[in-house]
Amino acid sequence: MNLYHLRYFTTLARYEHYTRAAEELMITQPSLSHAIAAMEDELGVKLFEKEGRNVVLTRFGHIFLQDVERALAVLDGAITTMQMAGSGSGTIELGFLRTLGTEMVPQIIRGFLNQNIEKDIQFSLHTGITFDLLTDLVKRRLDIVLCSYDERFQDKVTFTPVATQELVLIVHKDHPLAEQESVNLVDTLIYPHIFFTRTSGLRQVVDGLFEKIKGEPKVVFEVEEDQVIAGLVAQNFGIAVVPNMPILKFMDVKALQITAPSWERNFYLAFMKYRYMPPVVADLKEYITAGGLPDLV
Template sequence: MNLYHLRYFVTLAHLEHYTKAAEILSITQPSLSHAISSLEKELGVKLFEKDGRNVVLTKCGQAFLDDVEHSLCILDSCINKLQMTGSGEGHMDIAMLPSLSTIVSRHAKDFLDSQPDKGIDFYFHTSTGLTSDILHGLKKRRYDIAFCTLQENEPLIDFVPISKQKLVLIVPKGHPLENRDSVDLAETLPYPQIMFSKESGLEPVIDKLFEDCGGRPKVAYSIGDDQIVADLVSAGFGIAIIPHMPTLNNMPVKIIEITNSTWERIFYMATLKNVYQAPIVHEFKQFIEKKNGGL
């Protein structure tokens, strides 16, 4: 079915006059008549009938008009979105760990400010706290870019470092360690702690730190998500060794430096290798790389 014929049909249906419709469409009247006849022959029904010098839709034509206009509207919308994307506009699907929301949103805002005349929309996805889930969505093309930790044995994914975090101790207000600015890890052993579960990449790291300091704390809870660990500490359920996330500065917890820990966690921007990226996605990726070139 010829797409032009469908557009001719819609124009004729609204003007109800072959000569006027042909003028609007910038084609000859015989060409318009031939297009409508071809369409009716393909469908096997009459779409128009004469009404004096004009034409009007048949019952079949009216039903067809409603569906054709709806279909053309969807098609035109899709074409417009793709044309915007091809010209460096459009939308991006960004997946990120919840602990990176402050960093990623700041980068996105800076990118928008750098291109105020472009129509750019970000769709942020933070429903999961696990890098493995995020990378699965990236490989399924649900996301354009992901911000997460490094995952080994991912040959299809390009990882670019964008941020560092060190481990700190956080305690709730009123805790005996609240007045401390630094602490040896062994000094935390007497207090119940909220630890990371085995689903988190931090679990073996923190286990090794405690093993090196010669003790093992009492585990109050095991949680996989950074933000939930921090929330439990702020509510008084225990203390925790946790990456120094920007959100901690706005929570009712005391952040204490760990004197015998030199561990750092590096966060990455992840994109699929050797796949087509829309211009706007490529530009945002380059923007992030330039901002973090010294990391």
């Protein structure tokens, strides 16, 4: 029994007439009769019985038809999905840092969809910290990721820089440093700090800043998310180096420019080095890397 035979069977069940079914299938009537007989021999039951000049399904034929139609529907759906993917349509599993969700990612999605109006493209969006996003990328749960650089994944993942974001020091509005507009990190060492956890891609960046000034700040909290860090600073639990993100304008904090040491945060487009990339994902990769996305400040 093969796929053609299953389609012959469902067509004959629809027409209940060998001649009309054969015409629909564009085969000869003897070929159709032979195929149905072969199926019945293999199954060991009769699928059709004569009723005048027509044929009708037997009880076993009705049972078999329900299962065959479901199976063919699943198969046809899978074929359609693959054909759409091959033509540049389909669903993209996109992972990104939450801080990129207010400006950068919506901008990418809108621009990409506008350039591909004729295609059926869907996005499935996932947020998280860099380590978790890259882990999901390696485990094939994500197609492509926008994140920080993480050297632990450099053997498997390609990191392409696509945008930068300024780092600032945030303090509570009543903090002594709030009287200033800029700060040297050396002058922050006497105050308690809130740091990113070691699994965060930004932790390596912030550690690097303090290594440059040979300073060891007192860390009172370690947090994964930059927005949670900002919330703790807003409650005056400490000060923190974070990305200069839009939400800071609406919180009870003040952002100070870091004059020394000099540094900026890079965002990267991350994808697997040696893995097949569906056309729709490859198109998005090309769009992002060639799109000239603005810096986030």
